[in-house]
Amino acid sequence: xxxxxxxxxxxxxxxxxxxxxxxxxxxxxxxxxxxxxxxxxxxxxxxxxxxxxxxxxxxxxxxxxxxxxxxxxxxxxxxxxxxxxxxxxxxxxxxxxxxxxxxxxxxxxxxxxxxxxxxxxxxxxxxxxxxxxxxxxxxxxxxxxxxxxxxxxxxxxxxxxxxxxxxxxxxxxxxxxxx
Amino acid sequence: xxxxxxxxxxxxxxxxxxxxxxxxxxxxxxxxxxxxxxxxxxxxxxxxxxxxxxxxxxxxxxxxxxxxxxxxxxxxxxxxxxxxxxxxxxxxxxxxxxxxxxxxxxxxxxxxxxxxxxxxxxxxxxxxxxxxxxxxxxxxxxxxxxxxxxxxxxxxxxxxxxxxxxxxxxxxxxxxxxxxxxxxxxxxxxxxxxxxxxxxxxxxxxxxxxxxxxxxxxxxxxxxxxxxxxxxxxxxxxxxxxxxxxxxxxxxxxxxxxxxxxxxxxxxxxxxxxxxxxxxxxxxxxxxxxxxxxxxxxxxxxxxxxxxxxxxxxxxxxxxxxxxxxxxxxxxxxxxxxxxxxxxxxxxxxxxxxxxxxxxxxxxxxxxxxxxxxxxxxxxxxxxxxxxxxxxxxxxxxxxxxxxxxxxxxxxxxxxxxxxxxxxxxxxxxxxxxxxxxxxxxxxxxxxxxxxxxxxxxxxxxxxxxxxxxxxxxxxxxxxxxxxxxxxxxxxxxxxxxxxxxxxxxxxxxxxxxxxxxxxxxxxxxxxxxxxxxxxxxxxxxxxxxxxxxxxxxxxxxxxxxxxxxxxxxxxxxxxxxxxxxxxxxxxxxxxxxxxxxxxxxxxxxxxxxxxxxxxxxxxxxxxxxxxxxxxxxxxxxxxxxxxxxxxxxxxxxxxxxxxxxxxxxxxxxx
Ligand code: SF4
Ligand code: SF4
Ligand code: SF4
Numbered sequence: 001x002x003x004x005x006x007x008x009x010x011x012x013x014x015x016x017x018x019x020x021x022x023x024x025x026x027x028x029x030x031x032x033x034x035x036x037x038x039x040x041x042x043x044x045x046x047x048x049x050x051x052x053x054x055x056x057x058x059x060x061x062x063x064x065x066x067x068x069x070x071x072x073x074x075x076x077x078x079x080x081x082x083x084x085x086x087x088x089x090x091x092x093x094x095x096x097x098x099x100x101x102x103x104x105x106x107x108x109x110x111x112x113x114x115x116x117x118x119x120x121x122x123x124x125x126x127x128x129x130x131x132x133x134x135x136x137x138x139x140x141x142x143x144x145x146x147x148x149x150x151x152x153x154x155x156x157x158x159x160x161x162x163x164x165x166x167x168x169x170x171x172x173x174x175x176x177x178x179x
Numbered sequence: 180x181x182x183x184x185x186x187x188x189x190x191x192x193x194x195x196x197x198x199x200x201x202x203x204x205x206x207x208x209x210x211x212x213x214x215x216x217x218x219x220x221x222x223x224x225x226x227x228x229x230x231x232x233x234x235x236x237x238x239x240x241x242x243x244x245x246x247x248x249x250x251x252x253x254x255x256x257x258x259x260x261x262x263x264x265x266x267x268x269x270x271x272x273x274x275x276x277x278x279x280x281x282x283x284x285x286x287x288x289x290x291x292x293x294x295x296x297x298x299x300x301x302x303x304x305x306x307x308x309x310x311x312x313x314x315x316x317x318x319x320x321x322x323x324x325x326x327x328x329x330x331x332x333x334x335x336x337x338x339x340x341x342x343x344x345x346x347x348x349x350x351x352x353x354x355x356x357x358x359x360x361x362x363x364x365x366x367x368x369x370x371x372x373x374x375x376x377x378x379x380x381x382x383x384x385x386x387x388x389x390x391x392x393x394x395x396x397x398x399x400x401x402x403x404x405x406x407x408x409x410x411x412x413x414x415x416x417x418x419x420x421x422x423x424x425x426x427x428x429x430x431x432x433x434x435x436x437x438x439x440x441x442x443x444x445x446x447x448x449x450x451x452x453x454x455x456x457x458x459x460x461x462x463x464x465x466x467x468x469x470x471x472x473x474x475x476x477x478x479x480x481x482x483x484x485x486x487x488x489x490x491x492x493x494x495x496x497x498x499x500x501x502x503x504x505x506x507x508x509x510x511x512x513x514x515x516x517x518x519x520x521x522x523x524x525x526x527x528x529x530x531x532x533x534x535x536x537x538x539x540x541x542x543x544x545x546x547x548x549x550x551x552x553x554x555x556x557x558x559x560x561x562x563x564x565x566x567x568x569x570x571x572x573x574x575x576x577x578x579x580x581x582x583x584x585x586x587x588x589x590x591x592x593x594x595x596x597x598x599x600x601x602x603x604x605x606x607x608x609x610x611x612x613x614x615x616x617x618x619x620x621x622x623x624x625x626x627x628x629x630x631x632x633x634x635x636x637x638x639x640x641x642x643x644x645x646x647x648x649x650x651x652x653x654x655x656x657x658x659x660x661x662x663x664x665x666x667x668x669x670x671x672x673x674x675x676x677x678x679x680x681x682x683x684x685x686x687x688x689x690x691x692x693x694x695x696x697x698x699x700x701x702x703x704x705x706x707x708x709x710x711x712x713x714x715x716x717x718x719x720x721x722x723x724x725x726x727x728x729x730x731x732x733x734x735x736x737x738x739x740x741x742x743x744x745x746x747x748x749x750x751x752x753x754x755x756x757x758x759x760x761x762x763x764x765x766x767x768x769x770x771x772x773x774x775x776x777x778x779x780x781x782x783x784x785x786x787x788x789x790x791x792x793x794x795x796x797x798x799x800x801x802x803x804x805x806x807x808x809x810x811x812x813x814x815x816x817x818x819x820x821x822x823x824x825x826x827x828x829x830x831x832x833x834x835x836x837x838x839x840x841x842x843x844x845x846x847x848x849x850x
Contacts, residue, residue, distance in 0.1 A: 012388075013366060013388075015355035015356075015359065015362055015384050015385075015388065016355075016384060016742075017225060017226060017355065017356075017359045017742065018226040018742065018743070019223065019224065019225055019226050019229060019359065021226065022226040022227075022229040022230050022754055022755070023224070023226075023229040025229070025230070025754055026210050026211060026229040026230070026231070026232060027210060029209075029210070029232070032753055032754075045387045128212070128213075128222065128223070129213075129223055129224070129229060130223075131220075131221075131223045131225075131359050131360050131362060131363055132359075132362050132363055132366060133363060133366070173387075173388075173389065173390060173391070173392065174390065174391045174392070174458075175382075175391075175392045175394075176391070176392065176393045176394060176451060176452055176454070176455040177382075177394045177800065178394045178395075178396065178450035178451075178802050178803075179446070179450050179451075179452055
């Protein structure tokens with residue numbers, strides 16, 4: 001693999017504003033109940049903005065009988081909806097609820113890491129929308145920062161699929177609650 | 180409309196006033212992005228902005244003018260614009276004949292769209308001569324007057340400069356929810372070592388991010404500011420001489436702080452431990468430049484004016500007057516520097532009535548009911564959702580009963596529209612031209628018409644043009660509204676040579692290339708002016724007394740903005756309403772135990788004005804005496820809010836946060 005493009009999410013900076021989530025809908029005009037990216041409160045003060053993690057060992061790719069998934073050289077895991085028959089094996093196999101089944105079209109879709117944008121040198125729509133800079137892209141083959149962690153509470157086991165996402169955790173803060 | 184990318188501006192009552200790029204194909208809005216040329220929003224929008232396509236193409240949007248009879252029945256009938264204009268103009272003229280003036284006709288408009296051209300509503304009414312009109316500002320007036328009183332003019336620092344400071348202290352504002360774009364400047368400062376402090380009764384999303392969060396009893400901000408001033412003064416102020424010179428009343432202020440402020444008393448009142456005060460005083464004393472942000476929240480109670488004055492005084496003694504990079508934030512009113520030609524349009528002179536009847540908008544319904552000779556008979560509602568947002572609802576219902584015609588202009592069939600006789604479909608900001616200027620940042624931007632109107636929707640300006648034309652057809656000379664003027668003419672006239680200079684514009688077309696920022700932004704005050712320190716003895720005594728009045732019910736109801744709405748706007752946009760938020764009532768663990776209330780059970784909050792049923796959510800960080808609920812929804816919280824009679828001669832904001840309620844478990848029989 002030439003590149004391993006992944007997300008880097010700073011939980012300490014994220015304010016749960018949901019601009020990333022809605023900007024994905026704006027960019028991709030996904031139907032009402034299809035959420036390629038969701039921001040969730042997973043613990044007090046901890047919010048995670050998650051989409052498909054474009055895993056290194058994608059379970060979706062492994063289980064799909066139609067070979068609808070491909071792993072691109074830059075790391076993006078892409079689904080070709082035309083090949084999808086709606087069996088939903090990927091939906092159950094993915095540890096992160098990334099593939100979304102649309103009962104109307106009977107097809108699965110998911111975050112494509114905005115490859116059409118990346119192919120012309122733009123960042124994904126969700127990354128562009130994040131006003132705090134909490135959500136970014138990195139090449140995980142070369143990126144190093146001791147302060148990052150591979151997992152946070154509320155995120156699923158990372159050993160199965162080796163997801164292409166790393167995190168900055170919350171920093172401790174001083175609080176004075178009412179006496 | 181040609182395919183391509185257009186410039187729009189979000190016109191909401193919001194700190195962002197974001198620059199939008201609209202992608203249009205075959206006359207349809209395909210998507211939006213932020214405008215990268217906007218130096219404050221920097222190419223980003225908030226979640227609501229990103230939901231624009233759904234806000235525009237929404238099956239719940241009003242498509243045609245409609246009339247319902249009887250009012251409130253839901254028995255709506257589509258009518259043509261011409262029929263609507265005929266009915267409305269007929270009524271206005273008939274009232275004029277009956278009462279000999281237009282005083283029986285009035286409007287209620289507020290902040291639904293802050294674009295310059297939406298003053299067409301005011302301009303239209305002005306064009307009839309004397310009528311009945313709202314005055315004041317329920318949202319921000321108290322703070323505005325307090326800032327004015329201290330600095331001699333309105334003033335709020337440049338928000339981008341917050342990135343270059345060493346201390347940021349936010350009193351009662353929650354930018355992580357209501358002003359998301361500001362967070363990046365705060366983080367930028369923090370990355371270069373600044374300290375970020377939040378003082379708020381609620382442990383908000385912004386508070387979660389602060390280096391130091393200080394929880395405070397609601398309405399006691401002035402005391403905390405006095406307490407910090409006390410610590411600083413006792414330690415000795417380095418540049419006391421220059422503070423004395425730059426201010427009026429330094430010695431009295433010092434004397435007051437020294438003799439009347441006692442830290443353990445402050446601690447008792449505010450609930451803030453002395454240790455936290457020491458920390459804050461240490462920061463205020465040593466970290467320069469420092470910025471202080473007066474949030475709107477602290478002036479939503481009857482002590483708001485004192486709070487802002489006390490905080491300003493603290494800022495004055497800690498560098499705002501001497502250090503050019505320090506800052507004081509509230510909001511600014513630079514829009515008032517524009518000609519605002521529609522707002523200020525001069526109508527015809529009436530032979531014996533010299534001016535319009537003013538009604539304080541913070542108490543509109545009560546004041547309107549009190550009017551006689553003539554009573555108010557016709558009401559026009561625009562940019563406003565009274566039924567979910569205004570207080571004193573009981574008197575609103577009385578007023579509605581007295582009104583012979585109610586017309587509401589809106590994009591959606593709001594609760595207020597449902598109480599009207601006629602609804603007129605309003606254009607979204609993508610379907611009309613406008614000009615916008617921020618009230619937080621200093622950017623001026625254009626709003627192009629980027630798509631054709633949704634069905635028969637029209638802008639406030641277009642409606643004003645057509646209705647006044649109809650009035651003149653039926654009664655020649657009734658209105659002097661310049662209906663032949665196009666939106667672009669109005670926009671160009673706002674851009675006077677002086678405004679062009681201030682925003683470095685050579686022509687209107689410059690704005691089509693991107694937003695422009697004001698070049699000179701007032702820093703604190705001109706040299707000739709002096710800062711007026713507070714308090715004078717009288718105001719403090721007054722304050723002490725007002726605090727002794729014990730309110731009969733025990734919980735203070737706070738109803739701040741939620742993330743995905745602005746007041747009731749966006750409540751019908753499905754992308755933004757996937758989670759249940761609206762009927763949640765948050766209460767403290769202590770209150771939950773006291774009333775034996777479990778999480779997720781139905782509870783009722785009530786006072787003499789009514790009751791609201793909601794789902795209990797126990798918030799362990801909430802002060803014991805506070806109940807938190809959101810605005811709008813099916814069961815709007817404003818039912819429990821009334822404005823007490825106005826005390827200040829110049830008016831005030833609405834003291835939404837002075838509403839007191841009690842709690843009980845919900846039982847069928849209570850209903
Ligand atoms: S997150 Fe799920 S859908 Fe995405 S690559 Fe990994 S396994 Fe596949
Ligand atoms: S990368 Fe693109 S498709 Fe994926 S979540 Fe972000 S905006 Fe949506
Ligand atoms: S846009 Fe950024 S700050 Fe907002 S929720 Fe998403 S990741 Fe968090």
